[in-house]
Amino acid sequence: MTKKAIFLLVIVMAIIAGAITIYIMMxxxxxxxKNEIIENTNYLNQEMEVLDVIQLDEKTYFVPLLSNDGESYGSSIWVWGGWKWNCIGVTTASGPQIVVNEENSYIYWNVHPKDEVHKWEFYLTSERNYSVTTVGNDNKLEVYYPKVQMKHSVEFGENSYGYIKIPSEWKEVIGSFDSYPAETGIIPSSHSYMYHWQAYNDDGESVRLEHTFRHGGGGSYGGNYFFHMTQLFPEDME
Known part of the structure; x- marks a missing residue:
């Protein structure tokens, strides 16, 4: 076998080995x-147990947690990192949060039952905005962004924890603002959106998550996987 043939064979074998490695990683x-989850969960400041293991999609898991004293309701989020499952977010107390992994988006929660949440209302909001962009030497492009306030209601369910997919209507609205700028490169494609939650009891009264946050909240979030949600009070809505 000639040196050239040997060289080509080595190249082909390297390509095949690389393809196999990428396939295995994917x-x-x-x-x-449950025991391995606790062993591989970082940044926990107290002993926790696993309430459930929920697969959101092929590469994302949601694990609701409960402290050994039964007072702290936390959660952890896991994603496939190529060679192993990585914990990218863990907290001992929080309201609803958003996790995004490879264009799949979810709202998840785990709150104290004593807060007596009966229904969630999730909101996508954006304030009115107006911008002027100069195109070339003489032309100006004026863009008006209307106020956005979209609501999605969810019954709480029997467990302290749960999740939903981000409503498709939200994605359509966000895309309607960003698709044209992305195609032309003229208008800045970034537009600010906020994500909120509101909790209601059986009487339809707005409630705060006082028991959930009674002992504070601690944890860690890594990467660009998360969007923070804040409570939206009735006086803040139009």
Whole structure:
């Protein structure tokens, strides 16, 4: 076999080995057991147990947690990192939050039952805005962004935890603002949106998550996977 043939053979084998490696990295392995989840969860400031293991999609898991004293309701989010499952977010107390992984978006929560949440209302909001962009030497492009306030209601359910997919209507609205600028490159494609939640009890009264946050909240979030949600009070709505 000539040197040229040997060289080509080595190149082909390297390409095949690389393709096999990439293929192996893309396929998630079986997720951790409950004991392995606790062993691989970082930044917990108290002893926690796993309430459930919920697969959001092929590469994302939501794990609701409960402290050993039964007072702190936390959660952890896991994504496939190529070779193993990585904990990208963990908290001992929080309201609803948004996780995004490879264009899949979810709202998830785990709150104290004593807060007596019966229904969630989730909101996508954006304030009115107006911008003027200069195109070339003489032309000005004026853009008006209307106020956005979209609501999505969800019944709480029997468990302290749960999740939903981000409403498709929200994605359509966000895309309607950003698709044209992305195509032309003229108008800045960034537009500010806020995500909120509101909780109601059986009597339809707005409630705060006082028991959920009674002992404060602690944890860590990594990467660009999360969008923070804040409570929206009735006086803040139009």
């Amino acid at each position: 396929i998630p392995k079986a997720f951790y057991s």
